[in-house]
Amino acid sequence: MxxxxxxxxxxxxxxxxxxxxxxxxxxxxxxxxxxxxxxxxxxxxxxxxxxxxxxxxxxxxxxxxxxxxxxxxxxxxxxxxxxxxxxxxxxxxxxxxxxxxxxxxxxxxxxxxxxxxxxxxxxxxxxxxxxxxxxxxxxxxxxxxxxxxxxxxxxxxxxxxxxxxxxxxxxxxxxxxxxxxxxxxxxxxxxxxxxxxxxxxxxxxxxxxxxxxxxxxxxxxxxxxxxxxxxxxxxxxxxxxxxxxxxxxxxxxxxxxxxxxxxxxxxxxxxxxxxxxxxxxxxxxxxxxxxxxxxxxxxxxxxxxxxxxxxxxxxxxxxxxxxxxxxxxxxxxxxxxxxxxxxxxxxxxxxxxxxxxxxxxxxxxxxxxxxxxxxxxxxxxxxxxxxxxxxxxxxxxxxxAAVLVTILLTLIVGVEIGVSAGVGLSILLHLYKSSKPHVAEVGQVPGTEHYRNILRHVVITEPSVVTLRVDESLYFANARFLEDKVYNRVAGDKEIRHVILQCSAINEIDLSALESLEMINNRLHEMDVKLHLSEVKGPVMDRLKEQHFLQEMTGEIFLTQYEAAKTVSEKT
Amino acid sequence: MxxxxxxxxxxxxxxxxxxxxxxxxxxxxxxxxxxxxxxxxxxxxxxxxxxxxxxxxxxxxxxxxxxxxxxxxxxxxxxxxxxxxxxxxxxxxxxxxxxxxxxxxxxxxxxxxxxxxxxxxxxxxxxxxxxxxxxxxxxxxxxxxxxxxxxxxxxxxxxxxxxxxxxxxxxxxxxxxxxxxxxxxxxxxxxxxxxxxxxxxxxxxxxxxxxxxxxxxxxxxxxxxxxxxxxxxxxxxxxxxxxxxxxxxxxxxxxxxxxxxxxxxxxxxxxxxxxxxxxxxxxxxxxxxxxxxxxxxxxxxxxxxxxxxxxxxxxxxxxxxxxxxxxxxxxxxxxxxxxxxxxxxxxxxxxxxxxxxxxxxxxxxxxxxxxxxxxxxxxxxxxxxxxxxxxxxxxxxxxxAAVLVTILLTLIVGVEIGVSAGVGLSILLHLYKSSKPHVAEVGQVPGTEHYRNILRHVVITEPSVVTLRVDESLYFANARFLEDKVYNRVAGDKEIRHVILQCSAINEIDLSALESLEMINNRLHEMDVKLHLSEVKGPVMDRLKEQHFLQEMTGEIFLTQYEAAKTVSEKT
Structure with a gap:
C-alpha cells in the first residue's frame, strides 16, 4: 500500500x-x-x-x-x-x-x-x-x-x-x-x-x-x-x-x-x-x-x-x-x-x-x-x-515527406492541421512500406549453410525449388501482396515443384496472413507445387501449432533453411 | 504502344x-x-x-x-x-x-x-x-x-x-x-x-x-x-x-x-x-x-x-x-x-x-x-x-477485437461506421503491437554458435555483457520504447560494460529510431557502457553507412552475434 x-x-x-x-x-x-x-x-x-x-x-x-x-x-x-x-x-x-x-x-x-x-x-x-x-x-x-x-x-x-x-x-x-x-x-x-x-x-x-x-x-x-x-x-x-x-x-x-x-x-x-x-x-x-x-x-x-x-x-x-x-x-x-x-x-x-x-x-x-x-x-x-x-x-x-508536410501545413494552414497531417502521413507511409515488404529470392552461398539474396550474391539454386525470404511480419496489409509475389513467381516457371518460405524475419503472422498462407498452400497444391516453411520463430510457431493449416500444408516445416533446401532437393 | x-x-x-x-x-x-x-x-x-x-x-x-x-x-x-x-x-x-x-x-x-x-x-x-x-x-x-x-x-x-x-x-x-x-x-x-x-x-x-x-x-x-x-x-x-x-x-x-x-x-x-x-x-x-x-x-x-x-x-x-x-x-x-x-x-x-x-x-x-x-x-x-x-x-x-467491433457497430450503428471502425481498430492494434515489440535478452546455447532467449532456453551469459534482440523493425512508434528497455536493463546492473543489439529481425531503421540509437549510444557512453550491433541486414547497413552515428558509436558492428559476443568478452 x-x-x-x-x-x-x-x-x-x-x-x-x-x-x-x-x-x-x-x-x-x-x-x-x-x-x-x-x-x-x-x-x-x-x-x-x-x-x-x-x-x-x-x-x-x-x-x-x-x-x-x-x-x-x-x-x-x-x-x-x-x-x-x-x-x-x-x-x-x-x-x-x-x-x-x-x-x-x-x-x-x-x-x-x-x-x-x-x-x-x-x-x-x-x-x-x-x-x-x-x-x-x-x-x-x-x-x-x-x-x-x-x-x-x-x-x-x-x-x-x-x-x-x-x-x-x-x-x-x-x-x-x-x-x-x-x-x-x-x-x-x-x-x-x-x-x-x-x-x-x-x-x-x-x-x-x-x-x-x-x-x-x-x-x-x-x-x-x-x-x-x-x-x-x-x-x-x-x-x-x-x-x-x-x-x-x-x-x-x-x-x-x-x-x-x-x-x-x-x-x-x-x-x-x-x-x-x-x-x-x-x-x-x-x-x-x-x-x-x-x-x-x-x-x-x-x-x-x-x-x-x-x-x-x-x-x-x-x-x-x-x-x-x-x-x-x-x-x-x-x-x-x-x-x-x-x-x-x-x-x-x-x-x-x-x-x-x-x-x-x-x-x-x-x-x-x-x-x-x-x-x-x-x-x-x-x-x-x-x-x-x-x-x-x-x-x-x-x-x-513527413517533415516537409508538417512544416508547410503548419506555416500555411495552422498548428493543429500541421501536426495532425505530419503524424497521419508518417503512419500512412509506415503502413505503406510494410504493406509492400522486401521479398528476396535466396540461394545457398557455396560451401556454407548461409542463404542470401540471389540478386546480391553468387549463390547456388535448384531449378525445381524456389526459396523466398520475406523481410517483414505478415499481417493484413501485406498478406495479399505475398500471395501475388508467390503466384507471379510460380506462374512463370513450369519447372518449380517446391516453394520454401524462409521465415527468419517474420515476427508475427496475423489471421489474415494465416488465411493467405492457407490460400497459397491450396493454390500451389492445385499447380502440383509443395509449400514448405523454414526458420519459423518460437512465438510464431506456438500460434501456428494450434491451427489446421499445419495439417493441410503440403510440405514440411524445417528448423533451418539449409535443412529445408537439402531435404527438398533430395526429394526431387 | x-x-x-x-x-x-x-x-x-x-x-x-x-x-x-x-x-x-x-x-x-x-x-x-x-x-x-x-x-x-x-x-x-x-x-x-x-x-x-x-x-x-x-x-x-x-x-x-x-x-x-x-x-x-x-x-x-x-x-x-x-x-x-x-x-x-x-x-x-x-x-x-x-x-x-x-x-x-x-x-x-x-x-x-x-x-x-x-x-x-x-x-x-x-x-x-x-x-x-x-x-x-x-x-x-x-x-x-x-x-x-x-x-x-x-x-x-x-x-x-x-x-x-x-x-x-x-x-x-x-x-x-x-x-x-x-x-x-x-x-x-x-x-x-x-x-x-x-x-x-x-x-x-x-x-x-x-x-x-x-x-x-x-x-x-x-x-x-x-x-x-x-x-x-x-x-x-x-x-x-x-x-x-x-x-x-x-x-x-x-x-x-x-x-x-x-x-x-x-x-x-x-x-x-x-x-x-x-x-x-x-x-x-x-x-x-x-x-x-x-x-x-x-x-x-x-x-x-x-x-x-x-x-x-x-x-x-x-x-x-x-x-x-x-x-x-x-x-x-x-x-x-x-x-x-x-x-x-x-x-x-x-x-x-x-x-x-x-x-x-x-x-x-x-x-x-x-x-x-x-x-x-x-x-x-x-x-x-x-x-x-x-x-x-x-x-x-x-x-x-477487430471482428467483434466490426460486427457490433455494423449491426448497431450502421455499415459505414462498422467497417470504418473495424479497419481503424485493426490498424491501431497493429501499430500498438509494433510499438511495443518483443525484446528478448539472449545468451549462447552451449556448444553452438546460436543465441536464444534466456527465459526460454538454458544459455551461457556473461555478467558484463547484455545482448538484446529486438523482434521488430525500429521506427518512430517503438524508438522510445527501445530506449526505455535499454536504460531499464542497464540502470539496474552496475556490472554491465557492453550492450549488444542483435539486429537480425530489424528490417528497417527510420530517422526517429536512428536518433534513438544515437541517444542510447550517448547515454550509455555517459554510464561508461559500450554499444555494439550484430547481424545488421544489408539494406539497413547500406543506409547506416552514410550516417555519422557509425563514427560516434562507442562499440563495433559485427557480422554475427557469435563473433560479437566472443570479441566483446575477450575485451572485458
Whole structure:
C-alpha cells in the first residue's frame, strides 16, 4: 500500500531524504528561475491572447502540483511557447480574444487537457505520444517558432494584425503597415536587437573575459530582466504611453484566484481535438526535457507518472486562472544548471512568483508589450532549425515527406492541421512500406549453410525449388501482396515443384496472413507445387501449432533453411 | 504502344483468339446467367431503394464495359447485396427514398465511386484495399447479411419499416406489427420457405437421384425464377394486388436510358466517404471472386487493371440509370460453372438483359415485392457466418477485437461506421503491437554458435555483457520504447560494460529510431557502457553507412552475434 502510494506521489520518496544542503541548492535555483520566469510568464500569456497575470498564475499552482506528482527532479512546469501558441490558435476559432469568455475557455482547455493527461497516465497510454516521430516534432517546432515570431511582429511595430498561420499574419501585417507607431517600433527593434546581442555577442565576450560558465549563464539570463526594467523606465519617464506605446497596464495584485472552467458541452466538444493535441505535444516536449536532464544524473523518468504530474498541473492551472502548461525546455535547463536537486526547487519558485504576483505587479504597469514580444521572438527563433530537412532527405525520403508536410501545413494552414497531417502521413507511409515488404529470392552461398539474396550474391539454386525470404511480419496489409509475389513467381516457371518460405524475419503472422498462407498452400497444391516453411520463430510457431493449416500444408516445416533446401532437393 | 494499349484494354488480347467453341460456351453461360439475373437485379434495386428497372439497367452497360477493361475471364459485374445495402444507407441520409433526387443521387454515387476506382487503378493504389483485413471483411459481410435480411422483413409482412441498422429495423418492425397484410405474409413466408428448401432440400434430393452436378446446379438456380413466375401468376389470377399485396407495378419498356448524374458540390461532398467505402468494399469483394476463379484455370488477375474495369463499369452505371455495381460472387460462380470462357459471356448476358428490359417488363407487373424480398433473404443468409468469431478468438485476440467491433457497430450503428471502425481498430492494434515489440535478452546455447532467449532456453551469459534482440523493425512508434528497455536493463546492473543489439529481425531503421540509437549510444557512453550491433541486414547497413552515428558509436558492428559476443568478452 505504502509502495503504491509513493509510486503515485513521488514526493513521499524524495521528501523523506530532504536535507539542508538540498534546501540551499534548491533555494538558489528557485531564485534564479523566478527572476527569469517573471518576464517569460507575462510574455507567454500575451502570446496565448490572455492578460499578463494569467502567465504568473499558470506558473504557481501547476509547479507545486507537478513537484508532488512528477518524477523529474529538475523539470520546471509552466506556460511554454508552442503550447501558448496552440492555445491561442484553438481559442481564437471559438471565442473572441480579450473577452471574458476567452479567459474561461482557456481554463476549460487547460482542464480538459489535464483530465486527458491524467487519464492517459492512469491507463498507461503514454505510448500514444510515440506516434509523433522525431522528424515531425522537429518540423513542427521549427514551423511553430516561425509563426510565433511572426505573430509578435504586430507588438514590435505597434499595429493590429491577426492570424494563426504565416500567410494570414504576413497579409495582415502588410495591410496595417501604414499604422506603424514609430516609438513602439524603436523600442521593439532595440529590445530585440539587445536580446540577440546578449545571446550571440555578450555571452562569448564574458566567456572571453574568463568569467566562468555559471556566472556568464546567470548574467545572460538576466538580459530579459534588464530589458524589461530599462524599457519600463523609459516609457514611464518619457510618458510614452500617451504617445501610443501599448503597455501592460493595470495588473491585479493578487494570489492566483480560484476559478471555475466552463463545462458547456458545446465548448468542450469544440476543444476536444485541440486539447488532445496540446496534451500530446506538451507531453512530448516535457518528457524529452525530463529524460535529457535525468540521464545526466542517472535518474529514471516514469512516462506514465509524468502524465499524471502534467495532468495534475493542468487541472491546477484551470482552477487558478491559468491556461495550458507543460514542462519547458529553457526554464528546466536553467533550473538544472542552477543546481536544483529536488522538485522542492519548483515549489520555492512558485513562492517567488506568488510574491511577485502580490507585490511587484504595480511595477510593470508601464512595461511595453513590445518588450515582451521581443523576449518571445528571441526565445523562439532559437527553436527554428531547418537542418532536419537536409538530414531526413539524406536518410529517408519517407521521413523527409513527413517533415516537409508538417512544416508547410503548419506555416500555411495552422498548428493543429500541421501536426495532425505530419503524424497521419508518417503512419500512412509506415503502413505503406510494410504493406509492400522486401521479398528476396535466396540461394545457398557455396560451401556454407548461409542463404542470401540471389540478386546480391553468387549463390547456388535448384531449378525445381524456389526459396523466398520475406523481410517483414505478415499481417493484413501485406498478406495479399505475398500471395501475388508467390503466384507471379510460380506462374512463370513450369519447372518449380517446391516453394520454401524462409521465415527468419517474420515476427508475427496475423489471421489474415494465416488465411493467405492457407490460400497459397491450396493454390500451389492445385499447380502440383509443395509449400514448405523454414526458420519459423518460437512465438510464431506456438500460434501456428494450434491451427489446421499445419495439417493441410503440403510440405514440411524445417528448423533451418539449409535443412529445408537439402531435404527438398533430395526429394526431387 | 500496342503493348500498352492491350494492357489497358485486355479485350484486345482475348478478342484476337476468339473462336467458335468459345462462342458457344459463352452463349450457353450467358443464357443461364441472364435467367438468374432477372429476379436478382430487380431484388437488389429494391434493396437499394430504387425502382426495379434500375437493377436491370445496372447490369447491362456495366457488364459490357467490364468485359472490355477487366482482366477476369469469368467475373460478372452488376448490383450485389452488400453494395446495394451500402447505397441505400448512404442515400437515405441525404435524400428521401422514392423521390427523383434519390435516383439522381444514386447515379452520382456510382459515378463518384467509378472515378475513385479508376483513379486508384491509374495511380496503382489498389494496395489501399489490403487494409481491410480478412477478419474485418468476414465480420462485415456477416453483419451486413443480417441487416439486409432484417430490412426485407417489411416486404415479407407487407408493413412499413425503416432503418439502416438492426436496432432501428427491429424497433420499426415491432411498431408496425399490427399493420401486417396477411396475404402478403403468406406469399412471403411460402416463397422464403420454398427457396430455402430448394437450397437445402432439393439440391441433395436431386443429387441423390443421380442427376449430375451441372444439371442439379441449373435446376437449383432456376428456383428463384420459378417462385417469381408462380407468385406473379397467383397475384394476377386472384387479384391480390387489390387486397393490399404490394407489387412491382409498371416498369418502363426501354433500353437503359442515357442519364446525367448530379454534380452538385454539396451532394458530392456528402457522398465522398460513402463512395470511397463502397469502392473499397466492392473492389475487395470483386477481386476475391476473380482471384478464386482465376486460380482454378491458372489465369492471372491484375488488381490495378481490375480497378480500371470496375471504375469503367460504375461510370457506365451512372450514365445509364443504374447505381453502384461490382463483381458479384454468386453470379460469377454461376457464369464460371456454366462454362464461360471469355468476358464475351458477360456481353451476351448484357444483350439478354437488354431484351428482358425491352420485352419482358410487362410480365412482372404483378410480381409481389415479397417474392423479391424472399430471394434477397435466402441469398444473404448464406453469407452469415459467425465462425470467424471463434476462429479469431482462438488465433489472435487482436483479430477477434477487430471482428467483434466490426460486427457490433455494423449491426448497431450502421455499415459505414462498422467497417470504418473495424479497419481503424485493426490498424491501431497493429501499430500498438509494433510499438511495443518483443525484446528478448539472449545468451549462447552451449556448444553452438546460436543465441536464444534466456527465459526460454538454458544459455551461457556473461555478467558484463547484455545482448538484446529486438523482434521488430525500429521506427518512430517503438524508438522510445527501445530506449526505455535499454536504460531499464542497464540502470539496474552496475556490472554491465557492453550492450549488444542483435539486429537480425530489424528490417528497417527510420530517422526517429536512428536518433534513438544515437541517444542510447550517448547515454550509455555517459554510464561508461559500450554499444555494439550484430547481424545488421544489408539494406539497413547500406543506409547506416552514410550516417555519422557509425563514427560516434562507442562499440563495433559485427557480422554475427557469435563473433560479437566472443570479441566483446575477450575485451572485458
Amino acid at each position: 505504502s509502495m503504491t502510494l509513493s509510486n503515485y506521489l513521488p514526493v513521499l520518496t524524495w521528501g523523506r531524504q530532504y536535507d539542508r544542503s538540498a534546501l540551499s541548492n534548491d533555494l538558489m535555483a528557485a531564485l534564479i528561475v523566478t527572476i527569469m520566469l517573471i518576464p517569460q510568464s507575462l510574455a507567454y500569456a500575451l502570446l496565448a491572447g490572455l492578460p499578463p497575470e494569467a502567465g504568473l498564475y499558470a506558473s504557481i499552482v501547476p509547479i507545486i502540483l507537478y513537484s508532488m506528482f512528477g518524477t523529474s527532479r529538475a523539470l520546471a512546469v509552466g506556460p511554454v511557447a508552442v503550447v501558448s501558441l496552440m492555445t491561442a490558435a484553438a481559442l481564437s476559432n471559438i471565442v473572441e480574444q480579450g473577452t471574458m469568455g476567452y479567459a474561461v475557455a482557456a481554463l476549460s482547455l487547460a482542464g480538459l487537457s489535464g483530465v486527458m493527461l491524467l487519464a492517459m497516465g492512469l491507463f498507461r497510454l503514454g505510448f500514444i505520444a510515440n506516434f509523433l516521430s522525431h522528424p515531425v516534432i522537429a518540423g513542427f517546432i521549427t514551423a511553430s517558432g516561425i509563426i510565433i515570431a511572426a505573430s509578435q511582429l504586430k507588438h514590435i511595430f505597434g499595429v493590429d494584425a491577426h492570424g494563426h498561420n504565416l500567410l494570414d499574419l504576413v497579409l495582415s501585417l502588410a495591410a496595417h503597415l501604414s499604422d506603424i507607431n514609430w516609438i513602439t517600433a524603436v523600442i521593439g527593434v532595440l529590445a530585440t536587437g539587445f536580446l540577440f546581442w546578449v545571446r550571440k555577442g555578450l555571452k562569448p565576450m564574458l566567456e572571453g573575459l574568463g568569467l566562468g560558465e555559471t556566472l556568464t549563464g546567470v548574467l545572460v539570463k538576466t538580459g530579459p530582466v534588464a530589458v524589461v526594467v530599462l524599457t519600463t523606465f523609459a516609457v514611464w519617464v518619457f510618458g510614452l504611453a500617451d504617445r501610443g506605446v501599448k503597455i501592460v497596464g493595470e495588473v491585479p495584485q493578487s494570489l492566483p484566484p480560484f476559478t471555475i472552467p466552463s463545462f458547456s458541452p458545446d465548448l468542450l466538444g469544440q476543444l476536444l481535438l485541440p486539447a488532445f493535441l496540446i496534451s500530446i505535444i506538451g507531453f512530448v516536449e516535457s518528457i524529452s526535457v525530463a529524460q535529457t536532464l535525468a540521464a545526466k544524473k542517472r535518474q529514471r523518468i516514469d512516462p506514465d507518472q509524468e502524465l499524471i504530474g502534467l495532468g495534475a498541473a493542468n487541472i491546477g492551472a484551470s482552477l487558478t486562472g491559468g491556461f495550458p502548461v507543460t514542462g519547458g525546455f529553457s526554464r528546466s535547463v536553467v533550473n538544472f544548471d542552477a543546481g536544483a536537486e529536488t522538485p522542492a526547487a519548483g515549489a520555492f519558485t512558485a513562492v517567488g512568483l506568488a510574491i511577485a504576483a502580490l507585490a511587484l505587479t504595480p511595477l510593470i504597469y508601464f512595461l511595453p508589450k513590445a518588450t515582451l514580444a521581443a523576449t518571445i521572438i528571441v526565445a523562439v527563433l532559437s527553436l527554428v532549425d531547418f537542418s532536419i530537412l537536409k538530414r531526413s532527405w539524406d536518410y529517408s525520403k519517407a521521413d523527409f | 500496342s503493348m500498352t494499349l492491350s494492357n489497358y484494354l485486355p479485350v484486345l488480347t482475348w478478342g484476337r483468339q476468339y473462336d467458335r467453341s468459345a462462342l458457344s460456351n459463352d452463349l450457353m453461360a450467358a443464357l443461364i446467367v441472364t435467367i438468374m439475373l432477372i429476379p436478382q437485379s430487380l431484388a437488389y434495386a429494391l434493396l437499394a431503394g430504387l425502382p426495379p428497372e434500375a437493377g436491370l439497367y445496372a447490369s447491362i452497360v456495366p457488364i459490357i464495359l467490364y468485359s472490355m477493361f477487366g482482366t477476369s475471364r469469368a467475373l460478372a459485374v452488376g448490383p450485389v447485396a452488400v453494395v446495394s445495402l451500402m447505397t441505400a444507407a448512404a442515400l437515405s441520409n441525404i435524400v428521401e427514398q422514392g423521390t427523383m433526387g434519390y435516383a439522381v443521387a444514386a447515379l452520382s454515387l456510382a459515378g463518384l465511386s467509378g472515378v475513385m476506382l479508376l483513379a486508384m487503378g491509374l495511380f496503382r493504389l489498389g494496395f489501399i484495399a489490403n487494409f481491410l483485413s480478412h477478419p474485418v471483411i468476414a465480420g462485415f459481410i456477416t453483419a451486413s447479411g443480417i441487416i439486409i435480411a432484417a430490412s426485407q422483413l417489411k416486404h415479407i409482412f407487407g408493413v412499413d419499416a425503416h432503418g439502416h441498422n438492426l436496432l432501428d429495423l427491429v424497433l420499426s418492425l415491432a411498431a408496425h406489427l399490427s399493420d401486417i397484410n396477411w396475404i402478403t405474409a403468406v406469399i412471403g413466408v411460402l416463397a422464403t420457405g420454398f427457396l430455402f428448401w430448394v437450397r437445402k432440400g432439393l439440391k441433395p434430393m436431386l443429387e441423390g437421384l443421380g442427376l449430375g452436378e451441372t444439371l442439379t446446379g441449373v435446376l437449383v438456380k432456376t428456383g428463384p425464377v420459378a417462385v417469381v413466375v408462380l407468385t406473379t401468376f397467383a397475384v394476377w389470377v386472384f387479384g391480390l394486388a387489390d387486397r393490399g399485396v404490394k407489387i412491382v407495378g409498371e416498369v418502363p419498356q426501354s433500353l437503359p436510358p442515357f442519364t446525367i448524374p448530379s454534380f452538385s458540390p454539396d451532394l458530392l461532398g456528402q457522398l465522398l466517404l460513402p463512395a470511397f467505402l463502397i469502392s473499397i468494399i466492392g473492389f475487395v469483394e470483386s477481386i476475391s471472386v476473380a482471384q478464386t476463379l482465376a486460380a482454378k484455370k491458372r489465369q492471372r488477375i491484375d488488381p490495378d487493371q481490375e480497378l480500371i474495369g470496375l471504375g469503367a463499369a460504375n461510370i457506365g452505371a451512372s450514365l445509364t440509370g443504374g447505381f453502384p455495381v461490382t463483381g458479384g460472387f454468386s453470379r460469377s460462380v454461376v457464369n464460371f460453372d456454366a462454362g464461360a470462357e471469355t468476358p464475351a459471356a458477360g456481353a451476351f448476358t448484357a444483350v439478354g438483359l437488354a431484351i428482358a428490359a425491352l420485352a419482358l417488363t410487362p410480365l412482372i407487373y404483378f410480381l409481389p415485392k415479397a417474392t423479391l424480398a424472399a430471394t434477397i433473404i435466402v441469398a444473404v443468409l448464406s453469407l452469415v457466418d459467425f465462425s470467424i468469431l471463434k476462429r479469431s478468438w482462438d488465433y489472435s485476440k487482436a483479430d477477434f
